[in-house]
Amino acid sequence: MVSIQLTGAEMVLQAFEDHKVDTLFGYPGGAVLPIYDELAKGKNSIHHYLVRHEQGAAHAAEGYARSSGKVGVLLVTSGPGVTNAVTGLADAMMDSIPLVCISGQVPSHLIGTDAFQECDAVGITRPCTKHNWLVKDINDLSRILHEAFYVAASGRPGPVLVDIPKDIQFQTGTYIGPETIKHKSYRPKLKANIDKIDEALKLIISAKKPIFYTGGGVINSGNAAVQLLREFVRLTGFPITSTLQGLGAFPGDDNQFLGMLGMHGTYEANMAMHDCDLLINIGARFDDRITGKVDEFSPHSKKIHIDIDPSSINKTIKVDVPLVGDVAHVLEDAIKLWKSNVYKVDKISVKSWWGIIDNWRKTDSLSFAVDKKVIKPQYAIQRLYELTKDKDCYITTEVGQHQMWAAQHYKFNKPNRWITSGGLGTMGFGLPAAIGAQVAHPDKLVIDIAGEASILMCIQEMSTAIQHQLPVKVFIINNQYMGMVRQWQELLHDKRYSHSYTDALPDFVKLAEAYGAKGIRVQSPADLDKGIQEMIDYKGPVIFDCVVDQNENVYPMIPSGKAHNQMLLGKDNEDKEISLEGKTLV
Amino acid sequence: MESKHTVSVLVDNEPGVLARVIGLISGRGYNIDSLSVAEVDAESHISRITFVTLGNEETINKMIAQLQKLIPVKKAINITLDKKGIEREMALVKVVATGDKRVESLRLSDAFRAKVIDTTHDSFVFELNGSPVKIDAFIDLMTPLGLSEISRTGVVAIARGSEKL
Structure with a gap:
């Protein structure tokens, strides 16, 4: 299909079909009635799930996207419909989840008049979407819809919003298929500089106390990235820890896995992060829950950082070798280079590093007292x-x-x-x-x-x-x-x-x-x-x-404003003073 | 060390693009000293936004990285850092004075190569082009002479040499 004449509402459903969307979470309202009317006609094979609150639609779309690797789609009405969805959009923005939110808007001629259920949807969602559009011309609609799916899913994924005034949904215009549409300028970089990758590998082969620190970027990059990560980690024999969002990329019951790191991470993961001489960050972003006190974070290590988002590099933690690119692409190149150069790790040093780590493991920091009467x-x-x-x-x-x-x-x-x-x-x-x-x-x-x-x-x-x-x-x-x-x-x-x-x-x-x-x-x-x-x-x-027991606390815990090696392990050392500076952190 | 930096941003001239750029800067806690924006390529609808902000080099680098993340932003650079930037600003300065002060303001404006673009018996409007420092100096001189009103364009900047942004 090159171009056909469709109404705005038909275009929305046509675009869904063209982007292989078969699932939609939404809630009807005045400003999206034309689109709901098209759904009722049943010409498209789209299954609509009626939620009870638009926040639910956004989170449901997130759950759908996160569990399937596809783009999550939601449809909400103007005004309160879209403001209710804002929390979900902001959530998706922070966790890099691809969502396309279609919102109805009051008819074009009423925009700016404080009309019933009017709000500045693009204004309100600007800081909590990756990008958003207000459609002003029916002939822009198909291009915008295709761009929306492209932007949501490419590079570092995120939520986008397309705000469509009701009159545009009724108008007829030219629908152009996605194959002919290319975004003007947005081209995220997927492959990292090969010399930089080699520089990183040279750090890896000379490391004595290395650790992999992986995050949600591995999951977002897809199954290939997960397989490559597993291959690379096994190739090196290095310990690996993961952020909250990265769990599952490396098997949780594998011996090389130290458990989650960060504020409530395991003792061995955090101690290893603190004492390591090489930190290999793959698709994580040095979040404050991970770093604890920034100036005492992993003080003795060289740092490699693979991230598709250049703004993540050096944002909070200075790194030595930044590799801007998609995890799967970078790891693929890294493994190829590793094999062709017949690189070998410093096995003896890494073995004694594992000895130290195994000692930390004996702390058994996730242990708790089982009780016969109350459920822990x-x-x-x-x-x-x-x-x-x-x-x-x-x-x-x-x-x-x-x-x-x-x-x-x-x-x-x-x-x-x-x-x-x-x-x-x-x-x-x-x-x-x-x-x-x-x-x-x-x-x-x-x-x-x-x-x-x-x-x-x-x-x-x-x-x-x-x-x-x-x-x-x-x-x-x-x-x-x-x-x-x-x-x-x-x-x-x-x-x-x-x-x-x-x-x-x-x-x-x-x-x-x-x-x-x-x-x-x-x-x-x-x-x-x-x-x-x-x-x-x-x-x-x-x-x-x-x-369950009402008094149980989550341990281990890095208190606010403390470094990784100052963890609280349980009730026994709770009485340590926390500074005022620490208290102001959240 | 904090100092003033001039940042040039090339953007797709689409609705809301200025709000995106400015919103990002304020939303992440940075300040803007001056701002100027206009379309510079009518055919491909590209606008150039130039703003001056206070910060250290590292902060500005982070800001630029964040700006480059915006979908309609094509390029963003720190003109000050390249040390090759030329910065210019225009000001319209109204001075209300009679007698000696009036004569003195006219004499000084000549030294600054400012143009008189409006005059009455007791006022001048001067048009002045130059670096922001020059404009500041002119304003300082006019203050005791009956300075009444100022309008400045904000800094525009471009790099020297044959290289293109």
């Missing part, structure tokens, strides 16, 4: 992992203590199985994200590991799960507190638990039943396995209320 939250996650590990599960989370325990105790062996809000830290993310992941993988077990506070932020999406027969499981680690807030208040604010206790929680079993789902409550460790099995076996959506 870590124990709940461990049991959930043990009972589901053979099922190729997709795990989403909300934000808080449960999220960190899930990251610590659930082992991921494959990419795209772990979907969590890392950058923005959005409570309410997990349930809609689970819905999105379930839509992408209808036959897989999808579990939202939740907290009782977070889950209430998007609980309305249970209704979506019921309507569309999506058997998501919500596993609530219920300690009645906003646990992470409570933990910080305990450690930093002399145990003044200001408004972090929820006094009037709903009965989650009855709540599940009210929605038409199954509710399960477990209060004793003895009943836990049976309850989890019941949840797994149930064919529809489940809310699992796992009542």
Whole structure:
């Protein structure tokens, strides 16, 4: 197809089809009625999932995108429709998730008049999208839609928004197919400079205490990147640690894997980061949760940084060898070069480095005291992992203590199985994200590991799960507190638990039943396995209320303003003073 | 060390592009001292944005990296850093004075090669081109002589030599 005459609304659906979009999350409203009308005509094979709140649509699209590697698409109306979606767009921006958000806008002649349900959608979403467009001419629409999909998915992925006034949706114009459209100037660089790669390899062969530090960029780069990473890490025999977003790129139960690093990372991962002489960052961004105190971060190491986004280089941490490019491309070139030059690592030094690391491992920093009477939250996650590990599960989370325990105790062996809000830290993310992941993988077990506070932020999406027969499981680690807030208040604010206790929680079993789902409550460790099995076996959506110890904290922990080698390992050393400077950090 | 840097940005001249550039700068906590923008290629719709900001070299580098991330931004460079940049600004300066002060302002304007573009019995409007430093100096001199109003274009800049941005 070169060009055909279509209405704006038809163009939107045609573009979806041309970009192989078969799934749409959305909520109708006045300014998108023409597009919804086209959906009703059923000429296209697009499955629309009706959410209960536009934030849910955005998170569902994120869950869909993260778990499938495809672009997530949402459709919302003007005004409140698009402002509700903003949190999801900002979340996708921070975690580099490709989304295309189509928003309706009031008719062109009403723009700027404070019309009913009007808002400056492109203005509001400008800082929280990778790019956005307000369509002013029907004949620009097809080009903009194709550019939108291109921009969202290429380079460092991210959310984009196309704001379409209602009159444009009705107008007829020329639709040009995607094959003839090329963006004017946006061409992300995929391959890194080969001399720079060689420079990096030379650092790798002379390293005595090296470590790989990998992030979400590996997952975003795709399956090839994951395979190449595994090959490269095995080729070198170096230890590897991962950020929250990178979990699953390297098998979580592999001996070379040190566990997650950062604020709640393992002792061995953080100590190795601190003491290493070579740090190889692949697709991570030196986030403040990772670095701790910047000027004491990995002070003795040379640093290599592979990132597709040039602005990530030297943003917070100065690096010695920047490699700007796509992870898969860079690793492919690196492995080729490695093999053709017959490079070898310093095996003796690396062996003694492993000796040091194995000693740190003995600290067993994720251990906790198991209790016979109350369920420890870590124990709940461990049991959930043990009972589901053979099922190729997709795990989403909300934000808080449960999220960190899930990251610590659930082992991921494959990419795209772990979907969590890392950058923005959005409570309410997990349930809609689970819905999105379930839509992408209808036959897989999808579990939202939740907290009782977070889950209430998007609980309305249970209704979506019921309507569309999506058997998501919500596993609530219920300690009645906003646990992470409570933990910080305990450690930093002399145990003044200001408004972090929820006094009037709903009965989650009855709540599940009210929605038409199954509710399960477990209060004793003895009943836990049976309850989890019941949840797994149930064919529809489940809310699992796992009542846990209210006082448990997430350890290990790097307190604010401290370096990696100043971790708190447990209750015993909680009384260390935290400076005022540290308290101001979040 | 913090100092003034002049940054030139070539962008696709599409709606909202200025807001994107400015929003990014303010959103990441940087300040703008001056700003000028106009289309420079009517055929391919490319605009040039020039702004002056305060910061150290590293900060400006980060800012430029962030600017280059914007989809419509084609190029961004620190003109000051290249040490080859030519910077010019235009100012319209209104001086209201009579008698000796009026004569003195006219005499000084001549020394600065400023043009008189409007006059009444008790006022002048001077047009002055030059580096921002020269314009600052002129304004300082006019202040005691009845300086009434100033309008400045903000800095425009270009690199010396045959190289193209």
